Amino acid sequence: MDNFNIKLLNGGFNNCLPDWSSQVTNDNCYKIYFTTEGEAKLIINDQQYELKENNVYFINGYKLQEQICYSHMDVYWIHFQPYSLFFNKILDCISPVYNWKHNNQLLDNINFTHILSLFNNDDNVKNNIIKTAPLATSMYVTSCILLLISDMIENQKKKISKISFGEYEKLKPTIDFINNNYTESISLEEIAEQVYLNPTYFLRLFKKNFNITPRQYILKLRLDEACSLLKGTELSIKEISDKLGFCNQFYFTKSFKKKLSVTPSEYRKLIILP
Known part of the structure; x- marks a missing residue:
């Protein structure tokens, strides 16, 4: 479960x-x-x-x-x-x-x-x-x-009713691996190894089940955590970028703005409303 x-x-x-x-x-x-x-x-x-x-x-x-x-x-x-x-x-x-x-x-x-x-x-x-x-x-x-x-x-x-629980159970070790290592630099091959699948086949199966690639999922986890850190801590933008495994602050800011339509600094100042 x-x-x-x-x-x-x-x-x-x-x-x-x-x-x-x-x-x-x-x-x-x-x-x-x-x-x-x-x-x-x-x-x-x-x-x-x-x-x-x-x-x-x-x-x-x-x-x-x-x-x-x-x-x-x-x-x-x-x-x-x-x-x-x-x-x-x-x-x-x-x-x-x-x-x-x-x-x-x-x-x-x-x-x-x-x-x-x-x-x-x-x-x-x-x-x-x-x-x-x-x-x-x-x-x-x-x-x-x-x-x-x-x-x-x-x-x-x-x-x-059409969601495949069986395929999910097969992929679950890869999700656990990503959840435990998303701040690190992990490759598609490393992820696919968790379930002994060819990386190309694994990528296709993962995307079919979740409408997202492993790389996109890693980015989602990082940005979700970035939102929490921006609002709940006083860490600098660079410190958050480094903590979450982004290659540099520029890429972090670019990725954040593409996803949330504001920069990390702008998000930190936003009033959270319903």
Whole structure:
């Protein structure tokens, strides 16, 4: 069984106003929203999704194109990423927006206000980054999100029925190897050796299963960690570049901007919003 766990990135409570509509960037994460008042609209794959008050939503931030708030929307929110490449594939296969209505019994015992206990929620600082949260609170919020995801997957089984678990199990040693060594310079041949496959065949099989090459996956891991380090530490751009195995700071900055549309320095200054 793979690691079906998640990494909590940031979260909080916000009153979204019309200027929130202009805040869309590549979020590089998935989201959970619990809307308490007002409404908004999301556009993903050119399809519109209405966000209504007192509902809970799963949102694929990787695919988000536009967000619109005409008046206001109050929302508890949390951003997260799966630890597992396979878990990420499952979430990417299901609907990009999923809705639990306010009368859904699943929500009766979920207290979304605990999100605030996890994050620095100083009213004067809107970057809500995890600092030192009680372990029980972190476990509670994580378990609530996994409960929602399991319900969502159960109700969309047809969408993931074609995913090949057998091929994934065959490739899992290579994913573990990458996860443990992504800051190092590792070759395709070294990765393929973990499952005794010809590198060319392995590359084709990996891309078929995950819609990404091993090299692209390594870059994704590095950039995901870079986002965490930029917001959660005071390490310099060069120190982060070196720590994550980029050949130089220029290539790190170029790769980061290509993926997230901002430079590392600009990302560090961004206010994290829902």
